[in-house]
Structures are given as C-alpha cells and as structure tokens.
Amino acid sequence: MFKNEEMEINLGPQHPSTHGVLRVKLRLDGETITHCKPVIGYLHRGVEKICENQTFFQGQVWTDRMDYCSAVANNLGWAEANEKLFGITVPRRAQYIRTLLNEFNRLASHLIWLATHALDIGAMTVFLYAFREREDILDMNEAFCGSRLTTTAFRIGGLREDMPPGFEKMARKFLAKFPTCLEEYENLLSENRIWKKRTVGVAMLSAEDAIALGVTGPVLRAAGVPYDIRKAFPYAAYGEMDFEVPTQTAADTYARYLVRMAEMRQSARIIQQCLDGMPEGPVMAKIPKILKPEVNEVYHATEAPKGEIGYYLVGEKGSTNPYRFHVRAPGFINLQSLPKMAEGGLIADIVAAIGTLDIVLGEIDR
Amino acid sequence: MPTPTLLQSIAITLIQCVLVVLFVFVVVPLTVFAERKVLGHIQQRLGSTRVASGHIGVTGWMNRGMWKWGRIPVLSYWRGIPGLVADVLKLILKEDIIPAKADKFVFFIAPAISMVSAVVVFAAISFVPGTFFIFPAWFPGLGGLPVSGGIADINVGLLWILGVASVGVYGIVLAGWASNSKYPLLGGLRSAAQMVSYEVPLAISLLAPVVLTGSLNFGEMAQRMATGTSAWGLVPQVFGFLIYLTCGFAETNRLPFDMPEAENELVAGFHTEYSGMKFGFFYLAEYINMTVVSALAAGFFLGGSWLLPFGLQGLVNQLLPADAWIAGPHAIFFVAKIIFLLFTYIWVRGTIPRYRYDQVMSVAWKYLIPLALVNLLLAAFVRCAV
Numbered sequence: 001m002f003k004n005e006e007m008e009i010n011l012g013p014q015h016p017s018t019h020g021v022l023r024v025k026l027r028l029d030g031e032t033i034t035h036c037k038p039v040i041g042y043l044h045r046g047v048e049k050i051c052e053n054q055t056f057f058q059g060q061v062w063t064d065r066m067d068y069c070s071a072v073a074n075n076l077g078w079a080e081a082n083e084k085l086f087g088i089t090v091p092r093r094a095q096y097i098r099t100l101l102n103e104f105n106r107l108a109s110h111l112i113w114l115a116t117h118a119l120d121i122g123a124m125t126v127f128l129y130a131f132r133e134r135e136d137i138l139d140m141n142e143a144f145c146g147s148r149l150t151t152t153a154f155r156i157g158g159l160r161e162d163m164p165p166g167f168e169k170m171a172r173k174f175l176a177k178f179p180t181c182l183e184e185y186e187n188l189l190s191e192n193r194i195w196k197k198r199t200v201g202v203a204m205l206s207a208e209d210a211i212a213l214g215v216t217g218p219v220l221r222a223a224g225v226p227y228d229i230r231k232a233f234p235y236a237a238y239g240e241m242d243f244e245v246p247t248q249t250a251a252d253t254y255a256r257y258l259v260r261m262a263e264m265r266q267s268a269r270i271i272q273q274c275l276d277g278m279p280e281g282p283v284m285a286k287i288p289k290i291l292k293p294e295v296n297e298v299y300h301a302t303e304a305p306k307g308e309i310g311y312y313l314v315g316e317k318g319s320t321n322p323y324r325f326h327v328r329a330p331g332f333i334n335l336q337s338l339p340k341m342a343e344g345g346l347i348a349d350i351v352a353a354i355g356t357l358d359i360v361l362g363e364i365d366r
Numbered sequence: 367m368p369t370p371t372l373l374q375s376i377a378i379t380l381i382q383c384v385l386v387v388l389f390v391f392v393v394v395p396l397t398v399f400a401e402r403k404v405l406g407h408i409q410q411r412l413g414s415t416r417v418a419s420g421h422i423g424v425t426g427w428m429n430r431g432m433w434k435w436g437r438i439p440v441l442s443y444w445r446g447i448p449g450l451v452a453d454v455l456k457l458i459l460k461e462d463i464i465p466a467k468a469d470k471f472v473f474f475i476a477p478a479i480s481m482v483s484a485v486v487v488f489a490a491i492s493f494v495p496g497t498f499f500i501f502p503a504w505f506p507g508l509g510g511l512p513v514s515g516g517i518a519d520i521n522v523g524l525l526w527i528l529g530v531a532s533v534g535v536y537g538i539v540l541a542g543w544a545s546n547s548k549y550p551l552l553g554g555l556r557s558a559a560q561m562v563s564y565e566v567p568l569a570i571s572l573l574a575p576v577v578l579t580g581s582l583n584f585g586e587m588a589q590r591m592a593t594g595t596s597a598w599g600l601v602p603q604v605f606g607f608l609i610y611l612t613c614g615f616a617e618t619n620r621l622p623f624d625m626p627e628a629e630n631e632l633v634a635g636f637h638t639e640y641s642g643m644k645f646g647f648f649y650l651a652e653y654i655n656m657t658v659v660s661a662l663a664a665g666f667f668l669g670g671s672w673l674l675p676f677g678l679q680g681l682v683n684q685l686l687p688a689d690a691w692i693a694g695p696h697a698i699f700f701v702a703k704i705i706f707l708l709f710t711y712i713w714v715r716g717t718i719p720r721y722r723y724d725q726v727m728s729v730a731w732k733y734l735i736p737l738a739l740v741n742l743l744l745a746a747f748v749r750c751a752v
Contacts, residue, residue, distance in 0.1 A: 122621055123717075192718060
C-alpha cells in the first residue's frame with residue numbers, strides 16, 4: 001500500500017557544515033544514512049601542476065593555499081623536502097624557530113577544528129572562545145612574517161629573518177594563559193551530557209580500517225595507534241623535544257576530541273621547551289641563488305595538524321623547476337573514511353563525522 | 367459599576383486585543399535585540415553595535431544618526447538598536463519568492479497558521495488579576511467601565527492555550543511539505559514528531575498546578591498561588607517546573623532541541639525556501655511562542671503577576687492603602703518574570719550543544735513523560751493530604 005523509497009539528498013557543496021565546498025551524496029532511509037559518497041574537486045586549482053612550472057623557491061607560496069588553516073605546517077614540509085633534495089643542512093636556531101612556529105600553527109589549526117566541530121554540534125559559544133585564542137596566534141604569525149593566514153614562513157635553507165623583538169614575550173604571555181583557556185573549553189564540553197551523547201560511539205573508525213584506508217593524524221591515534229611522525233621519524237627540532245603522543249582506544253568522535261585536546265597541551269609543552277632552549281646562531285644556511293637538484297627524487301613526510309603531509313619532489317638535472325610534484329594531503333586521504341564512519345548513522349552524525357575528520361577543502365582539492 | 371452592553375464589551379475587547387498585540391510586537395524585537403546582546407556577552411563580544419551597513423536609504427540614515435550620537439561612549443554600546451527597525455524593514459521589502467514547484471496555497475497559508483496560533487494564545491493569558499483599569503467618566507461611550515487584565519477571562523483557559531498552541535505545528539509541517547524540497551521536508555517531519563511528543567509531557571506538567579490550585583483559569587490560579595500557602599507553585603512543583611521548561615524549549619524549537627531548523631544539518635530546516643515577510647512570520651512566531659511559554663511558566667509556577675509567595679502578598683496589601691496596589695505593579699511583576707524566563711532561553715542557547723533527533727525523542731518518551739506522570743501523581747497526593 002505504501003511505497004517505500006530511499007531519498008537521495010545532496011549535502012553541499014553549499015551547506016553550513018561541510019567546511020567549504022565538499023559535496024556529499026547521501027541516500028537516506030528516513031533519517032538513517034544508507035549510502036554516502038563524498039564528491040570533491042570544487043576547489044581544484046592545480047596546485048601541483050602550477051608548482052611544476054615555477055622554481056623551487058616560488059613553490060612554497062602555493063603550499064600556504066592548500067590547507068590554509070595550517071599554512072606553517074605545509075611550509076615546513078615543503079622547505080624540508082627541498083632541503084632533502086638539495087642536501088642543505090639548516091642551522092639549529094632555525095630548526096628551533098621552525099618547531100616553535102609549527103606547534104603554534106598546530107594550536108591554531110586544532111582551535112579551528114574545535115570551534116567548527118562544536119558549532120556543528122550546536123555549541124556556539126566554544127566557537128567564539130576558540131577563535132579568541134586563535135587570534136593571538138595569528139597576531140604572532142603577523143609579527144613573525146607579516147601575514148596572518150598564508151604565512152610563507154620559511155625559506156629553503158632556514159628562515160628569512162630571525163624572530164622579531166618582543167616575539168618571545170608574546171609567546172610566553174600566550175603560554176601563560178593558554179592552559180586556563182583549554183580548561184574553559186573542557187568545562188563547556190568534556191563532561192557535558194549532550195556533547196557526550198552526540199560524540200560517544202559516533203562515527204567509529206577502528207584501527208584496522210584506519211590503517212587500511214591510510215588514515216593518519218589524530219583520527220588514527222584516537223583508534224589506539226600511537227603513530228606520530230614527530231616521534232617516529234623526528235624532523236626539525238622534534239628529536240630534542242620531550243613530549244608524549246596522546247592516544248585513545250575508543251576510536252569514536254569523543255576519543256578524537258580527547259586526543260586533540262591532549263595534543264594541544266603537548267604542543268604548548270613543546271613551545272615552552274623551544275623558548276627555554278632556544279640556541280643562538282644564524283638562521284639561514286649558505287645556499288646558492290639558483291637551486292638545481294642533483295638527486296632525482298625525494299619524499300618527505302611531516303606531521304601536519306591533520307595527519308601525515310608528504311611532499312614528493314622529482315628534480316630534473318639542470319632545471320630550476322621540479323619535474324614532478326605531488327602532495328600526500330592528509331585531508332584527502334582521511335576523507336576516504338567518511339563513508340565508513342557515516343553509513344548506518346543518522347543525518348546528524350555525518351555532521352559530527354565531517355567535523356571530527358577536520359578537513360580543509362583547499363588541501364583535498366588542491 | 368455599570369454593566370457594559372454588547373457593543374461596549376466588543377469595543378473593550380478590541381482595545382484589549384490592540385494592547386496585547388502591541389505588547390507582543392514590542393516584546394519580540396526587544397527579545398531579538400536582547401538575544402544578540404546577551405549572547406554576545408556570553409561569548410565575550412559586544413553583540414550588535416551598528417545597523418546594517420552603507421549610507422543610503424532608511425538604514426543609512428539611521429546608521430549615520432547613530433554614529434553621530436554614538437560618539438558618546440555609553441551610547442555607542444546601544445548603536446545596534448535601530449537594527450530592530452531595519453530588520454523588520456528588510457523583511458518587508460525583500461522579494462517574496464515562491465518556489466516554482468511549491469504547493470502555492472499551502473505555502474502561503476503555513477506561515478499564517480504559525481503566526482495566528484502563536485498570537486491567539488494570548489487571549490487566555492491575563493496579565494493582571496481582576497480589573498486592569500477603569501475608563502474615566504469623560505471617555506466617550508465607555509466611561510466608568512472596567513477593563514479586565516486578560517482578553518478572554520474563560521474558565522477553561524488552560525485547555526484553550528494548549529489547544530490553540532498545538533495548531534502551530536501545522537504551520538511548520540505544512541511549510542516543510544509545501545516547499546517541495548528535501549531539507550524542508552526533513553525539517554517538517556522532525557518537527558511533527560518532536561512537537562507532538564513534547565506536547566504530552568508539557569500538558570501533564572501543567573496539570574499538576576491545576577490539581578494543586580483547583581482551577582483552569584489563568585488569573586485565578588495565579589491568585590490562589592500567591593494568596594494561598596503554596597509558595598507560587600514553584601516550591602511544591604519544582605520538578606514540574608523543570609519538566610515544563612524543558613518541554614517549552616522543545617515546543618519553541620530552541621536549542622538544545624532546535625531539530626526542525628538545525629542549521630548545521632538541515633541548512634534552515636522547514637523555512638529554507640521561505641523569504642521576505644513569510645519567513646518573517648515564522649521568525650516572529652518563534653519568538654512569540656517563547657513569550658507564551660514564558661508567560662505560562664510565570665503564571666503556573668511563578669505566581670503570575672504576584673510579587674511575593676507564601677501568602678505574604680496579602681500582608682503587604684494590608685499594609686498599603688487600598689488603592690495603592692493597583693494594576694501597574696502587577697503587570698510589571700508579570701512582565702519581569704517573563705523577561706527572566708526569556709533570558710534563560712538565551713542563556714541555555716549560549717551554553718549547550720544540540721541533541722540528535724533520535725535522542726530528542728527518547729528524552730521525551732523515556733524520561734519526561736514518566737517523570738511528568740509521577741509528578742502529577744505526587745501533586746494529587748499532596749492535594750488529598752492537605
């Protein structure tokens with residue numbers, strides 16, 4: 001008598017909680033998701049191809065515009081991949097400053113994640129609280145490199161300039177107040193009944209699935225795999241830092257929340273160590289004006305806030321441009337797990353799933 | 367006191383209607399403004415401090431004027447106030463789009479249903495017990511006639527309120543269905559289930575004060591609560607009050623139960639396809655409903671227009687001269703209680719996240735309805751024992 005039909009619905013590309021121009025094709029049985037397929041490419045600019053037509057020095061500008069919430073982490077990966085390609089050793093002070101900025105950037109990126117994730121679930125006050133702290137970090141970015149979002153913070157071989165005067169004071173002031181701010185967010189969320197109801201057991205992704213899908217970053221660590229490139233293959237000054245890799249075993253949205261909150265504490269710890277142990281010396285290695293590679297190819301992976309960001313560079317002998325450039329973008333790979341997380345859940349859960357993956361479409365579409 | 371003729375009572379009722387509608391249309395924009403400011407301060411910002419933008423047209427004129435006055439530091443904080451007028455103007459002047467494949471008649475009638483059912487509830491709410499004021503002798507045609515504090519002083523006020531308020535859900539469901547679009551459809555379906563579910567515990571929780579006071583009339587209940595020993599109904603009915611408030615949040619589609627329009631899931635829910643003043647009607651209806659729910663809470667649990675609980679009001683009345691305790695303070699207390707409850711709405715919105723749809727339903731059926739029934743039973747025992 002009644003016709004039973006599944007409804008197909010487009011979540012995005014214009015939707016308040018797809019974090020940009022992600023489009024998800026959903027098939028719904030009532031409010032239950034039976035089929036979920038992310039459709040990407042709305043923000044494709046051909047970053048990789050553009051970089052192949054520019055010199056090694058120029059390419060960094062484009063890495064800013066991939067994951068614009070963590071531009072510094074992208075810059076770091078790019079700079080280190082190039083240094084590997086040309087065999088450049090970076091001065092120790094530059095390494096420390098890079099680590100410092102990278103961790104500040106991790107804080108900024110995690111704060112954006114917290115803000116938008118909480119807003120998606122309806123806690124709008126956390127959104128503004130988190131942006132308040134992020135503002136301070138952006139001010140520091142501005143003090144360091146004149147730009148707030150698209151930083152282009154580093155140079156191949158080190159840094160363009162040393163820390164500006166007063167930067168250390170800004171950083172220490174931020175560190176002094178940041179723990180109280182974290183507590184403020186946690187007071188609003190961690191033990192909140194509704195927050196737990198919306199996140200515990202939602203959008204599960206087991207360790208096996210996560211590894212099979214190539215998922216990295218906090219999402220993998222929340223499934224109990226303590227894989228962090230900063231520890232596994234230390235780069236920059238991370239080998240000299242004392243920090244922990246927070247993990248959880250529940251593999252749900254709440255576990256990812258806990259992991260990221262703990263990561264923010266660890267980042268603050270690393271920043272403190274960088275400030276306290278900052279070595280003296282130059283910040284730029286001696287490099288030629290024009291870089292021409294000797295080695296054929298490199299792959300360099302670093303731990304971006306969202307997961308493993310890998311830069312694959314192929315050099316051509318005698319050319320100032322990369323012959324081939326490819327980015328292993330964490331958001332792109334992590335997004336693959338969205339159907340696994342969302343199918344079988346309710347339509348409200350896909351909003352939580354997209355939020356917990358912490359995607360930035362600039363990086364996924366490149 | 368003279369008895370009014372039919373014509374005179376019609377005239378008086380019309381005057382009352384105008385007063386109540388005026389009250390509603392003053393309270394709603396102020397609530398919207400208060401929401402912006404209070405929410406702003408909860409979130410460590412200032413809330414609205416300017417009107418729209420630009421320098422042309424009516425808003426531009428207001429904007430320039432406010433900037434001029436706004437140089438004074440205290441006033442600069444209130445520069446957002448003309449935004450209330452600008453918002454309404456914008457809604458009226460916006461193009462009114464009806465989707466090509468919408469059911470035009472239903473699409474048109476849905477916002478009206480929401481709006482009318484929200485306003486009509488006020489008929490049975492009396493702001494002041496007994497007489498509100500008496501027309502002076504010189505008033506043409508109505509001299510010496512009393513005006514009561516509510517439009518319809520009917521003895522089944524509660525039934526009227528619940529009955530009319532439950533019509534409002536049709537507005538939302540029909541809007542969702544008539545839009546012929548997927549997100550509004552989901553929003554409409556959600557609201558149908560949610561509002562029908564939450565009406566049950568809402569009604570049951572309102573029954574407890576009825577049992578305790580033995581009246582269905584709004585004004586009479588408030589009076590018995592304040593003059594008797596039942597302490598506003600809040601003290602014996604604290605659970606009932608909390609259940610009612612929770613259901614009230616759900617009935618008005620406010621956080622944490624704003625399922626029908628959960629913007630992060632359903633874009634704008636049932637009113638996604640609405641624009642212009644039709645959208646404005648839904649918007650108004652939501653805020654009027656908040657006022658209604660607050661007024662009911664004030665009347666049923668907080669002693670209505672009476673200031674002091676535990677029968678203390680009687681003592682105060684005796685101390686003062688007979689005509690000192692007139693309608694004015696009563697109305698002010700009543701409105702103050704409404705304002706406090708409206709503040710609670712904003713406060714909750716600023717603090718907690720949103721439930722998921724299935725969890726909203728389980729909260730109603732698994733917790734609120736059994737709790738409300740137990741509460742009603744307890745009230746009945748108390749009534750028998752006293």
